[in-house]
Structures are given as C-alpha cells and as structure tokens.
Amino acid sequence: MTAATTSSTEPRQASQPGAGSAAIQTRGLTKRFRGGQVAVDHLDLDVPVGSVFGFLGPNGSGKTTTIRMLLGLISPTAGSHSLLGLGMPQRASAVLPRVGALVEGPAFHPHLSGTDNLRRMDAADRPADPRTSKARIGSALERVGLTAAARKRYRAYSLGMRQRLGIAAALLQPRETARTGRADERPGSAGEPGKSGT
Ligand SMILES: Nc1ncnc2c1ncn2[C@@H]1O[C@H](COP(=O)(O)OP(=O)(O)O)[C@@H](O)[C@H]1O
Ligand SMILES: [Mg+2]
DSSP: OEEEEEEOSSOOOOOSTTTTSOSEEEEEEEEEOTTSOEEEEEEEEEEOTTEEEEEEOOTTSSHHHHHHHHTTSSOOSEEEEEETTEEETTTHHHHGGGEEEEESSOOOOTTSBHHHHHHHHHHTOTTSOGGGHHHHHHHHHHHTTOGGGTTSBGGGOOHHHHHHHHHHHHTSSOOSEEEEEOSOOOOOOTTSTTTOOO
16 A cells, blocks of 8 residues: 655644644554454554545555544554544544544435435534534535535435535535545545545
8 A cells, every 4th residue: 555645735724632733643553354364564654734645555455444443443453543633542532523534435315415415414413513504514515516416316426426425524514634435446636526546
C-alpha cells in the first residue's frame, strides 16, 4: 500500500482541543487477523490538517483495515494512533464527533430521496444542531453535485450518485477530518467527490 498527499486549497484551522496537531498520526500500527494474516504491518503515518490524503493499493493491501483501525471500529494488534491530536481509542468520544467517515457502503433507504436520507441521518446525529439541519443538508448536497437529484429516490441513483450521497453524509457537519473507504478499487482522481477509491 502506498499513500499520496496533496495540499488542500483551503486549509482549515482547527479551533478545538488538539488544534495544531496532525489530522492523523500512526506509529507502528499493525493488524494481525485471527488465522495469522498480517493485514497492516507497522504503519507510520503523519497526515497534516488541511491536506487531502489517499491510500493507493490493490485489493487486500490493507486500506480498509487501516481506516477501520483509525476510527476505532477494530482494535490494532500493535501500535498506536491519534486523530486531531487525541489518542485513540481513549479519546474516541471526544474526537469522533469531529470526524466524518464513510467506510465502504453507506446504508441508505432506497425509497427515500437523497435529501430525506440525509435528514434522517442528521436527526440521529447527537451533536448535530437541528436548527441548521436544512442549510447543512443543502450545502452538503451542493458540494457533491447532487442538488439537481436531491429529490430523486435513492434507488434510482447511479453508483456514482450513491457514492456522492455517502460523501455528502460525511460532510453534513463541519468536520476537521473526513475519510472514505470503499470495496472496489477503481482508478479515479484524488480529491474529487465520489471518484477516489481507498
Ligand atoms: N475481518 C477479517 N478477518 C480476517 N481477515 C481479514 C478481515 N478483514 C480483512 N481481512 C484481510 O486483510 C487483508 C486486507 O484487507 P482490506 O484492508 O480489506 O484491504 P483493502 O481495503 O486494501 O482492499 C485482506 O487479505 C483481507 O482478506
Ligand atoms: Mg477496501
């Protein structure tokens, strides 16, 4: 697995605990699955705040496993990591509300429109402010180019539109770190919504 970083045109200033720290830092991060397979082997990563970062590698090279460890969805076998300067998993409850994530397939209701799916998700998101919900949903859809299809049912969305809606869901709240991972590994341009594969 290799990693690529480009600088974002709009670096964001972090203004909460952990400000000034790396968005992601890993030291010796390792995952050995039961059965003995080492999926991620001593990964050292420093991803600066304000950068666009991608994992590149063939199927099975450990990209999704890395992302799942970063989010605390699975425990590393060895090593340590922090998000926005806060150690994981100890500070998960403080840091995860500040992190947008889409790991492989998002779960959307096929019979609801893009807007209505995002409304449901936002209503279930504890730190989300209901007073700004409508505006945040509108701007997330606009950011990923789904404004024209916002009222269309999810089941009528193309694969690319579905992936864009997943990114919109990750952008619903102002986040300092967003990451996506998906099962298929098609080539695409990094940083373009719906086109980057991890
Ligand atoms: N839950 C699991 N149990 C056992 N092996 C797993 C599990 N998840 C992933 N793996 C293995 O770890 C390796 C890395 O998988 P993954 O991180 O999904 O790769 P990528 O996302 O780069 O395609 C693969 O060989 C995969 O079979
Ligand atoms: Mg994967």
